[in-house]
Amino acid sequence: MTKQLKAGIFDSGAGGLSVVKSLLEANFFDEIIYYGDTARVPYGIKDKNTIIRYSLEALEFFKNFNIDILITACNTVSAYAIEELKKQAPFDVVGVIEPGVLAVTEKIKNKNAHILVTGTNATIKSKKYTKLLQEKGYNNISEKATGLFVSLVEEQIFGGKIMDATMEYYFNNIKKPDALIMGCTHFPLIKNEYQKFFKDTVLIHSGEAIVQYLKENFNLTGKYQKTNIKYFATENPEHLKEIAKQWLFDDSKILQENKCQKF
Amino acid sequence: MTKQLKAGIFDSGAGGLSVVKSLLEANFFDEIIYYGDTARVPYGIKDKNTIIRYSLEALEFFKNFNIDILITACNTVSAYAIEELKKQAPFDVVGVIEPGVLAVTEKIKNKNAHILVTGTNATIKSKKYTKLLQEKGYNNISEKATGLFVSLVEEQIFGGKIMDATMEYYFNNIKKPDALIMGCTHFPLIKNEYQKFFKDTVLIHSGEAIVQYLKENFNLTGKYQKTNIKYFATENPEHLKEIAKQWLFDDSKILQENKCQKF
Structure with a gap:
């Protein structure tokens, strides 16, 4: 991995912020790109094929960024799409299972x-x-x-x-x-x-488990004092920002939120 | 409307079957085309723009069938997309509100x-x-x-x-x-x-309200002894069939289920 570590976090919606919280506390990354498929959340009631299809669309999104590792915060994605993502991604992919x-x-x-x-x-x-x-x-x-x-x-x-x-x-x-x-x-x-x-x-x-896993498998150490986060959502990134404020951390860490491609 | 009445029912998922039940009891239609956007359900937590976008995609689907009237069983669709659907549809459109x-x-x-x-x-x-x-x-x-x-x-x-x-x-x-x-x-x-x-x-x-509304506004009468239903879902039509069996009516009325275009 490069020196300026950049992680992509993929979740079906806002839930993955609970994983982001742990990653922020660990200070592993210089930058985090968060992608929530808020227009199609929740995934947990969907089919295997649909989950894989949506995950591969998310992968295409992350290919636009120069990320070092993709973390699928969503357990449902980790359960069904992790092999396919690993096969097709030009960067490391880690699930939560x-x-x-x-x-x-x-x-x-x-x-x-x-x-x-x-x-x-x-x-x-x-x-x-x-x-x-x-x-x-x-x-x-x-x-x-x-x-x-x-x-x-x-x-x-x-x-x-x-x-x-x-x-x-x-x-x-x-x-x-x-x-x-x-x-x-x-x-x-x-x-x-x-x-x-x-x-x-x-x-x-x-979230806690993945911090330990990254330490052990990627030798990550918490060297960054501040992690910049960019938020992307398939709908309503403002709502994602609202939840982030409520659940997780102070406003100052929320740098930017953007809509991404529409599904 | 033509003599052989054909209705399209649009719902975010399986919930619209409760409207179908009332329509079956009323015997208004010769055929019903049911479309459930099961891959993206539920709509009730989504944005106005997303709801309109998904509804217009459903409209494109229904244009492939020779329907006389489109009924949006979903209240959320009826709340946000009914004007846009009425504007763009080549057939009558009725919501539930x-x-x-x-x-x-x-x-x-x-x-x-x-x-x-x-x-x-x-x-x-x-x-x-x-x-x-x-x-x-x-x-x-x-x-x-x-x-x-x-x-x-x-x-x-x-x-x-x-x-x-x-x-x-x-x-x-x-x-x-x-x-x-x-x-x-x-x-x-x-x-x-x-x-x-x-x-x-x-x-x-x-469901009951729409039966009354159709009677009063379209002069429909219950002349069909049996309504044929075709099911379409953006994922897992088998599950839709399962719910239909459980919630509504006997198996004999379920003639066909198909996947439709993927979202």
Whole structure:
């Protein structure tokens, strides 16, 4: 990779900002190009073929920038399109599923431990986490599609009665896990609710996991004091900016937002 | 209109099947062409410009069929794109908002009655229902974006604790309405829940309203014993078929499903 490190972050919408947050804290990059497919969000309810098609369109977008690495913040994209992206990209491509599994191996040494994977319908249907966890020797894995959490976070509902009822609805019949993968960019925003329901369970966060993964696999170190970010969205970049302000960081880091090609 | 009546139904996804159900019961049409933009659903969280753009792409699709009338089952499309569609279409175009307002005028004679409009974020933001209701003389109108109901119905959650908590969340501070507009194709599926929360409130259903509207404005009569339906979806028409079976009618009426052009 070049000296001035430039990363592309691809997400179905605004959720990938939770990964950006971790990357900003790590100071790995001089510049970040964020692309959210806000006009077609969410991906988690879509087909494999559609997800791959949209991801390859995003790849074409990133080819216009001189990026060193593309990070697919979206778990659904990471589940279905990562091989195709790696095959076709002229730069490194990293998803969030491998890092998530790496984080499990670092935190959970007992291969009989109960690992619960949560994600969108599409991510869970792909069985990608389970497959990789099994390759690492884990043999007690549960999966649960918890797509409603995406809608709750989008509606700015981070707790309260609806959240409690939804937690119960999804998890009442599930044995308490030793580790739980928050396999969707939206889920870290309700981390406290997960922890409230599953006390003492180790929570795995894609954003934190990817920082560790980049350190170990690309020898990245946090040398930049400030990361410049450029935002692109297939619709309403102003709304993306609004969410970025609310969720993540101060206004000063938001340098520019642009519409990109239309889909 | 010609003797063999052919209607196009445009919806953002599968929700428009609730309108199809009413049309089937009315037996107005010899044939229905259903187009669901399942690859880009939901529309209710999108921008005005995006909604118009997607709607005009749908119009191009319908131009390939010899339809007599296009019905936009989606409230969000009806709120933002109906004028543009009417301007550009070589056939009649009818949305669901005008019919919904007509249904209010027929059921609620007192202009001081409290009318509550519910819909997606985009539909409510358009203020289209309110504007038309005001033109009809109503002066006590409330609006509430209730987008989470869409997600609940999509997750097949039609009642229970989450639904109760969501009803409370949205409506606890709202004075009981005399009439409530279920301004989204998904909402009639939770009609009973609406009625449980607002007893004695008159519920306005887009599907039923459009039947009445077509009778009055196009002199349609239910002369067909069987309506043939062809399904088209921008992704996964099989899933559309599955939902159609579950929600609406027997398998025998589903004649054909096809993918249409890709977006």
